[in-house]
Amino acid sequence: MQADSQRASDGRHWASLIQAVAERGDRAAFASLFDHFAPLVKTFMRRSGLAEASADELAQETLLLVWRKASLFDPSTAGATAWIFTIARNLRIDAHRRGRRDGLTDAADIDAEFQIDDAPGPEANMATSQAEIRVRAALTTLSDDQRRVLELSFYEEKAHGDIARILQIPLGTVKSRLRLAMNRLRGLLGEPS
Amino acid sequence: MTIRHHPPDDFLTGFAAGTLDLGQHVAIATHLTGCSRCRRTVRLMEHVGGSVLAEMQPTPMSDDALARVEARMDQPVMPAARIAPPRPGALDDLPELPAFVRRYAVSSWKWIAPGLRFRPIQLPTDSPTRVFLLQSAPGTAMLDHTHTGQEMTCVLRGGFQHRAGQYGPGDFDLGDSSRHHDVVVDAGEACLCLVAMHGKLRLSGLLGAIVQPFLRL
Numbered sequence A: 001m002q003a004d005s006q007r008a009s010d011g012r013h014w015a016s017l018i019q020a021v022a023e024r025g026d027r028a029a030f031a032s033l034f035d036h037f038a039p040l041v042k043t044f045m046r047r048s049g050l051a052e053a054s055a056d057e058l059a060q061e062t063l064l065l066v067w068r069k070a071s072l073f074d075p076s077t078a079g080a081t082a083w084i085f086t087i088a089r090n091l092r093i094d095a096h097r098r099g100r101r102d103g104l105t106d107a108a109d110i111d112a113e114f115q116i117d118d119a120p121g122p123e124a125n126m127a128t129s130q131a132e133i134r135v136r137a138a139l140t141t142l143s144d145d146q147r148r149v150l151e152l153s154f155y156e157e158k159a160h161g162d163i164a165r166i167l168q169i170p171l172g173t174v175k176s177r178l179r180l181a182m183n184r185l186r187g188l189l190g191e192p193s
Numbered sequence B: 001m002t003i004r005h006h007p008p009d010d011f012l013t014g015f016a017a018g019t020l021d022l023g024q025h026v027a028i029a030t031h032l033t034g035c036s037r038c039r040r041t042v043r044l045m046e047h048v049g050g051s052v053l054a055e056m057q058p059t060p061m062s063d064d065a066l067a068r069v070e071a072r073m074d075q076p077v078m079p080a081a082r083i084a085p086p087r088p089g090a091l092d093d094l095p096e097l098p099a100f101v102r103r104y105a106v107s108s109w110k111w112i113a114p115g116l117r118f119r120p121i122q123l124p125t126d127s128p129t130r131v132f133l134l135q136s137a138p139g140t141a142m143l144d145h146t147h148t149g150q151e152m153t154c155v156l157r158g159g160f161q162h163r164a165g166q167y168g169p170g171d172f173d174l175g176d177s178s179r180h181h182d183v184v185v186d187a188g189e190a191c192l193c194l195v196a197m198h199g200k201l202r203l204s205g206l207l208g209a210i211v212q213p214f215l216r217l
Helices: A002-024 A027-047 A052-072 A080-098 A108-113 A128-139 A144-155 A160-167 A171-188 B009-017 B022-034 B036-054 B065-073 B205-214
Strands: B110-113 B116-122 B129-136 B145-147 B151-157 B160-162 B165-167 B172-175 B191-198 B201-203
Touching: A002 A027, A002 A052, A002 A080, A027 A052, A027 A080, A027 B036, A027 B065, A052 A080, A052 B065, A080 A108, A080 A128, A080 B036, A108 B022, A128 A171, A128 B036, A144 A160, A144 A171, A144 B009, A144 B036, A160 A171, A171 B009, A171 B036, B009 B022, B009 B036, B022 B036, B022 B129, B022 B151, B022 B191
Parallel strands: none
Antiparallel strands: B110 B116, B116 B129, B129 B191, B145 B201, B151 B172, B151 B191, B160 B165
């Protein structure tokens, strides 16, 4: 499928730019990453309820951490966009907790909260280098309703009760759609449900 | 360790999305520490988060945004941004807990009722969900109680059962106001759980009426 191969080459492209930053401090590669990802992260922050200036600042912080942490990026365990998503997520949590009292942090304590002792066993990983492509392809097979609930779970900093109000459907329906969506994703990706 | 009871998908999604409060996050992280199935689900959901990010409509950055970041790229990382050196954790005797939880401060054990005591874990930031360890003697029947909010229970050692089944190490139980708990701790071994409680616990029965005023549960 053409869309798949497009996504595949996108993913490899961004991963190779992050590696160029890690290996030789490649500023041109960083500028490309910034131009592409900072505006996406800014939208993510805006949708999470942050004001324009704060969202802009947190998008800058996210990309600064991409620069500083590039050597920690391992393309065999994470896709480029998933990795950048986790950096943005942790900065958003940090900003939320501190009430934006000061803008300079690397959210190290939040990173620690997401470090789960994880001895990789034979069953531990799906083929992560391909995971991003497969997840994005799998998402396109969900119903619009299922995808919408899944998306709202991420970028609105909202409980599922709020999602129910936004979509004007009962809370039970939000939960059942989410469960269906996740079971379908697990099935498509060969995970036991 | 066979884990039979897992957190509902909305909590695993909320964990990956970063939308849980810290107390809930601690409970899910505790389950994940022992459960590779749910760790895979969380990783899958982080990839979904990446896809959601990739599909967003871009919002233009401020004009000097890249220049401001570039100006900071060569600056040394601030001391505050370095990761604190590992120090002995108050809960290091519980390898079932995630590393970041083992470093939290804890209060001393408090008596609740015969065979039942609890030990608050002090979260570093305010959370509407309180977290504590709960230890029950073998064979204890939990006090009758109901919840005003959600209660997450992670079994660390020992086990218990109620009408939804048998729970052992690694299992996760979600209680809410719609469920009535009729918990009986397994005979032979004390049961140690991490509990994350949102809202208030209402004890019922005569003993509950006696101890409730003294407990800030």
